[in-house]
Amino acid sequence: RVKGLSKNDYRFFDREMRISNQRAFQIKNDLRIGLDNNQFYLVYQPKVSPGKKDIVTSYEALIRWQHPEFQEVSPGEFIPLAEELGMINEIGDWVLENVCRQLKAWKTNGYDLLPVSINLSSSQFLQADFVDKFWSVLHAYQVDPAWIQIEITESLFIDNEKYVQQILKIMKENGIKIALDDFGTGYSSLAYLQKLDLDILKIDRSLISGISHLSIKRKIATTIVQLGKSMGMKVVAEGVETKEELDILRNHDIDEIQGYYYSKPLAIQEMSEVLKTKKLGKS
Ligand code: C2E
Ligand code: MG
Ligand code: MG
Ligand code: MG
Secondary structure, three states, X not given: OOOOOOHHHHHHHHHHHHHHHHHHHHHHHHHHHHHHOOOEEEEEEEEEEOOOOOEEEEEEEEEEEEEOOOEEEOHHHHHHHHHHHOOHHHHHHHHHHHHHHHHHHHHHOOOOOXXXXXXXXXXXXXXXXXXXXXXXXXXXXXXXXXHEXXXXXXXXXXXXXXXXXXXXXXXXXXXXXXXXXXXXXXXXXXXXXXXXXXXXXXXXXXXXXXXXXXXXXXXXXXXXXXXXXXXXXEEEEEOXXXXXXXXXXXXXXXXXXXXOOOOOOEOHHHHHHXXXXXXXXXX
């Protein structure tokens, strides 16, 4: 037994654990029903190029789930469970197809498009038929690859470096831009950065929040920006919430800012408006 913990504490943990296990169990159970009953939808978060005029230059597609009992279940909770269950491929297919359908609708209605980034789970990327499926969806909706960026994380490279390198090369040769998401968490091996020829580096929110009052975070962020830029990547900061954080990043030649300061993820209607003007309320 851990020193300093009483029997009551253990009972409390035990109870908490059981509740969260029950919830996870039910969520896993309900993913299939959710997919079959249109409970998932997409939101879109603008990314802003900070300058004299702040202009929206791209945006990220993020999945949402309106669960009949739990209301909104966040992807941070259900994506890992879908991965465990082997359902992430289907969810990933759903996301790609729905993004492409939306792009086609916007295009048909005369909107001037911007690149959209799509999150890919590692297991989704590693499916043998991933590339084929990916292109057939783009083709089906007549989507120009220039409109699509994919966001991957460093966990993808573990044990699969050579293979991943090959697939990324094919994607890039066909005009898809590759972003490394959540940089600064997890493994952050500089060796990967050097080998992989990525287009975009996204600095994780955990390194951004507090940047205005923590000089160590400021130093780390500055170094990452310089590193990314020196390797020819675009650098994006995630999770920028305050004016103070923004001002610091502005001084660091950052390419894009994503975060609540400019905009939360938007519903389709709101994103349509943004595409018209390429501006936000704060711009
Ligand atoms: P991510 O790809 O790093 O996405 C950024 C997350 O940060 C989003 O959370 C976004 O809503 C949130 N965010 C953006 N700006 C701010 C801010 O200023 N403050 C705070 N507190 N949060 C901010 P979300 O939508 O809950 O997604 C969480 C994670 O779930 C994503 O992290 C991504 O890893 C995963 N995810 C979301 N959609 C998909 C998807 O379609 N496929 C896959 N495989 N994963 C997805
Ligand atoms: Mg992302
Ligand atoms: Mg991220
Ligand atoms: Mg993140």
